Amino acid sequence: MTGATGRPPRIVAIADTDSYVKWAAALLGAEGERADAALLVLETPLVVSDAQLASALAGSGLARDRVERIAHDRLAGRLADLRPDAVVLGARGPLVRVLAREIAELQPRPVLVTGLPGISIPATRKAVVYRLQCDLFVVHSRREVRDFGALSARTGYTHRYALATLPFARGAAGAAGAAAAGTRAGATDLVFATQAKVPADREDRLRIARLLVAAAQADPSRRVVVKLRAAAGEHQTHVERDGYPELLATLGALPPNLVTSTAPMARALASAEGLVTVSSTAAIEAIAGGVPVIALDMFGVSAGLINETLADADLLAGESDVIARRFRHPDPEWLDENYFHPPAADDWTQVLARLIARRADGALPPRAPFARRGGALRDAWERRIALGRGDRSASGAVAYAIGMPARAAVRLANRARRALRRGVDAGTGAVASATAGRPEEAGDLVRGEADRRLRAGR
Incomplete structure (x- = not known):
């Protein structure tokens, strides 16, 4: 190049x-x-x-x-x-x-x-x-x-x-043969890779916290390491609510072998007997290093959990497997299609x-952005929302002053509409009957909701 x-x-x-x-x-x-x-x-x-x-x-x-x-x-x-x-x-x-x-x-x-x-x-x-x-x-x-x-x-x-x-x-040359590698000498930690958005519900996250406590209590001679993405006061790509340090603090006295860490993932995996996660990319990093994985099956498999590909790898396991440390290596046939191609x-x-x-050569044509309404004011609004205080432009300040009340009004109207729709649906079952047997129209409804949520972004 x-x-x-x-x-x-x-x-x-x-x-x-x-x-x-x-x-x-x-x-x-x-x-x-x-x-x-x-x-x-x-x-x-x-x-x-x-x-x-x-x-x-x-x-x-x-x-x-x-x-x-x-x-x-x-x-x-x-x-x-x-x-x-x-x-x-x-x-x-x-x-x-x-x-x-x-x-x-x-x-x-x-x-x-x-x-x-x-x-x-x-x-x-x-x-x-x-x-x-x-x-x-x-x-x-x-x-x-x-x-x-x-x-x-x-x-x-x-x-x-x-x-x-x-x-x-x-450098994952050993990934395909990791299943035959046996126990990694000197690596005894159970490392749990936290995620900010998965699972989203506080009770589900508390369930994981309790599981980690149980895993630590099951063998006091080996550590359970809660690998955090950020230290207190630091930011993550996705906003985390109900962080694990706070959740664990609600459970009373913790086993001394249950610890938290903000060290780089590579360092955490160096002493890991196995990795536990819901769907973190840390699973791929672990597989690359020959570290076996458990992808928790406690909440099922879905697009929202981002765990479909880990399920295909045959890495799903439950709470008893975590406590017993029955980690898994991926199905060898899964590797080539999923992150471990040559x-x-x-x-x-x-x-x-x-x-x-x-x-x-002057032959690279420009690509058009996604068409939106609003022109320059919309551009300024999007810049201000994406950059926050990092946007110091006058146009961003104007767009923010206009846009925040407008967005609040739209959200209020949408909540009122949804409440009204729920009331109608509860009385008539209209939406269920309207889409029953017509998956293409139900799909259109899903795509319309996705359009409204585009601002959240990935």
């Missing part, structure tokens, strides 16, 4: 939150001298702390002197100075939409690359729509290429998808090289 002058291409990543900073740093760090790589950590309400940044960079291959923090109002100028051939947008969907719109105005326009930092099955419409203005969408398994491609074909929201090994699955199958750098060459 070469840049416009025969040199290694200059690729600048922009990221803000813990998972996206880790993903972007590892994605570019793996390129080594094949790319002139840099990472700009954008100041947003959820930006990583210094400790989170250090953890994200550990083992990424990207040197600390290639990373700088930057405010949004300096971003365009900094990119103009760097003159990147490509920009990787590693951020939540709403922020990617804002940044892609702005960077598309640069001359010459860099190639815009985006992606998701972990397990992305099921493919979701909002993940695609928010990133429509990007030239390349990086995914991490053959199944993701297939499923996102099928989603684009169904919806008409076309993307150019390319495959890259998930950074945390690299490195030679990766094509994202080849596709990017072609796009950079087209850009150099």
Whole structure:
């Protein structure tokens, strides 16, 4: 891969939150001298702390002197100075939409690359729509290429998808034979990978907390490590309610071998006998290192739990299995389609090289964003919501002053409509009868609800 002058291409990543900073740093760090790589950590309400940044960079291959923090109002100028051939947008969907719109105005326009930092099955419409203005969408398994491609074909929201090994699955030569590896010497910890949004219900999260206590009590000689995504006061990509330290504190005196940790996941896995999670991408990192996994089956399997692909790997197990530490290795037939394809199958750098060459020839057409109503005021509103106080523009302040009361009114009206609809449905069963036997119309209702929720973004 070469840049416009025969040199290694200059690729600048922009990221803000813990998972996206880790993903972007590892994605570019793996390129080594094949790319002139840099990472700009954008100041947003959820930006990583210094400790989170250090953890994200550990083992990424990207040197600390290639990373700088930057405010949004300096971003365009900094990119103009760097003159990147490509920009990787590693951020939540709403922020990617804002940044892609702005960077598309640069001359010459860099190639815009985006992606998701972990397990992305099921493919979701909002993940695609928010990133429509990007030239390349990086995914991490053959199944993701297939499923996102099928989603684009169904919806008409076309993307150019390319495959890259998930950074945390690299060097996984032992994954296929991990089941035969036996117990890992000196590794005795049960590591639980927490998630901010899964499961969402407080009672479900309390159930997991109680399970962790029971697992620690079952064998006081071995630790149960609750691997947290952030220390107190730090932010995560997704807002966490009902965090595990708080939940565990409600359960009274805890076993001394039940501990919490904010160390990098790689360090936690180094002493792990096995990993427990609902659906964290840490499961992929564990498999890559030959660490067996339990994906909790306590809440079923669903798109909302993001655990369908782990279920296909035959990693589901229950509470008694956790307490007995009956960890599992994935079905070998699952590996190739799901994150453990041969490195030679990766094509994202080849596709990017072609796009950079087209850009150099002036033959890279711009991509249109998702069409929305509202014009410049809508743009300013979206920028203010994505950046928070990081947006210091007058237009953002005006849009916020107008938009917040308007949004409150719309939400109030929607709640009233839903309450009225529930009352009607309870009396007549109208919605159930209207969609019974007509799955295509029920699907239209689901897609309409998804449209209304696009703002939440992934």
